Amino acid sequence: MRVTGAIWALGAMSGTSLDGVDAAMVLTDGHSIAEFGPDAYRVYTDPERAVIRAAFGQWPGEAGVAEAAELVETAHAQVLSRFSGVDVVGFHGQTLAHDPAGRGTHQAGNGALLAGVLGVPVVWDFRSTDVQLGGQGAPLAPFFHHACARFAGLTAPVAFLNLGGVGNLTWVDPRVARPDDPGALMAFDTGPANAPVNDLMLARRGLAQDAGGALAASGTVDEGVVTAFLSHPYFFKMPPKSLDRNDFPGQLPAVAHLPDADAAATLVACAAAAVARGAEHFPLPVARVLVCGGGRHNAALMAQLALRLGVSVEPVEAIGLNGDMLEAQAFAYLAVRVMRGLPTSGPTTTGVRAAVGGGQISRP
Numbered sequence: 001m002r003v004t005g006a007i008w009a010l011g012a013m014s015g016t017s018l019d020g021v022d023a024a025m026v027l028t029d030g031h032s033i034a035e036f037g038p039d040a041y042r043v044y045t046d047p048e049r050a051v052i053r054a055a056f057g058q059w060p061g062e063a064g065v066a067e068a069a070e071l072v073e074t075a076h077a078q079v080l081s082r083f084s085g086v087d088v089v090g091f092h093g094q095t096l097a098h099d100p101a102g103r104g105t106h107q108a109g110n111g112a113l114l115a116g117v118l119g120v121p122v123v124w125d126f127r128s129t130d131v132q133l134g135g136q137g138a139p140l141a142p143f144f145h146h147a148c149a150r151f152a153g154l155t156a157p158v159a160f161l162n163l164g165g166v167g168n169l170t171w172v173d174p175r176v177a178r179p180d181d182p183g184a185l186m187a188f189d190t191g192p193a194n195a196p197v198n199d200l201m202l203a204r205r206g207l208a209q210d211a212g213g214a215l216a217a218s219g220t221v222d223e224g225v226v227t228a229f230l231s232h233p234y235f236f237k238m239p240p241k242s243l244d245r246n247d248f249p250g251q252l253p254a255v256a257h258l259p260d261a262d263a264a265a266t267l268v269a270c271a272a273a274a275v276a277r278g279a280e281h282f283p284l285p286v287a288r289v290l291v292c293g294g295g296r297h298n299a300a301l302m303a304q305l306a307l308r309l310g311v312s313v314e315p316v317e318a319i320g321l322n323g324d325m326l327e328a329q330a331f332a333y334l335a336v337r338v339m340r341g342l343p344t345s346g347p348t349t350t351g352v353r354a355a356v357g358g359g360q361i362s363r364p
């Protein structure tokens with residue numbers, strides 16, 4: 001697509017599951033996507049992961065944060081310096097703590113430092129302003145999902161589902177021209193997605209994940225556990241709403257009585273049931289749910305989603321997008337919006353009172 005005034009942005013995201021740093025380029029004017037560019041991935045080593053994990057839940061200045069932030073900055077500098085032709089970087093950082101109603105939101109990593117190292121402007125600290133103005137500070141990908149739906153030429157309401165550690169759902173009406181126009185978007189976190197089954201695999205099998213969902217697929221769902229899970233107060237809150245990774249601490253104890261396969265199947269069913277519960281909030285029904293994030297590789301999770309949602313559940317690759325890079329691309333796109341003074345969130349995505357452009361700009 002020809003887009004006048006488009007620039008090349010490079011976005012980077014380090015997600016809650018701590019697998020590594022995703023980086024990807026997008027050519028955009030901050031409204032439309034003109035073209036997707038190259039991408040790269042930089043895995044965290046086990047010792048690095050341990051340092052970051054030790055700082056989870058900590059706020060700036062608290063124990064372990066400086067060490068984690070330095071590691072996050074170094075890993076990002078390594079992967080981002082592999083790219084050329086970059087006009088601006090969108091640097092999300094690593095969320096260590098998120099408490100929008102209380103202490104705020106904390107993404108480790110200093111964008112000013114990265115701007116110096118990379119020699120290009122860096123947009124960072126995307127969530128703080130939204131939180132300071134009463135928003136949830138998350139999710140931020142929805143404005144980008146809106147651009148993606150229009151880029152793909154969709155003409156009916158559709159949902160994007162990101163299955164990372166936590167799940168988040170964006171309902172989009174691509175017929176509405178701008179993401180901050182009324183009726184364009186509704187977005188919120190659905191509940192835990194991959195995190196509980198990862199925790200189970202680690203605790204019971206010493207593995208990082210249930211590859212392909214094979215273990216879950218061989219088990220039987222305990223529907224009693226799913227029903228009890230759905231009684232959590234989070235599911236009775238109206239969107240917008242967001243979650244911290246540890247907001248659902250009781251999930252492993254809830255499946256403690258089950259053999260491994262049944263426990264995995266049940267945790268996957270809980271994640272899917274949370275999404276289906278979330279879909280009840282949609283302003284208009286959707287015919288398809290497009291899935292990004294690592295959870296789309298979990299066949300048991302995809303099957304449970306199709307069952308509980310009753311609509312077509314497909315990876316975002318079905319509309320020509322890259323499901324592993326969507327969040328990194330989102331922060332590339334959002335960086336350009338920040339540079340151009342355009343909003344990055346609004347009342348229907350983070351619950352902030354009026355549309356707001358979050359993010360600090362640091363120049364080299």
Ligand SMILES: Nc1ncnc2c1ncn2[C@@H]1O[C@H](COP(=O)(O)OP(=O)(O)OP(=O)(O)O)[C@@H](O)[C@H]1O
Nearest residue numbers: 015016017164165166194211212293294295297298
């Ligand atoms: N082949 C696979 N089989 C099963 N699960 C997988 C597979 N690949 C990835 N996953 C799951 O996806 C997770 C990683 O997803 P992703 O990279 O989207 O999360 P994230 O971006 O770190 O998290 P968030 O979006 O919550 O910030 C892994 O921890 C794992 O649970």
Ligand SMILES: CC(=O)N[C@H]1[C@@H]2OC[C@@H](O2)[C@@H](O)[C@@H]1O[C@H](C)C(=O)O
Nearest residue numbers: 095098138139140141164166168327
């Ligand atoms: C506070 C924070 O970092 N939240 C992340 C996390 O990971 C998934 C979900 O929880 C979402 O709310 C968000 O990230 C995506 C990229 C977002 O802001 O849209």
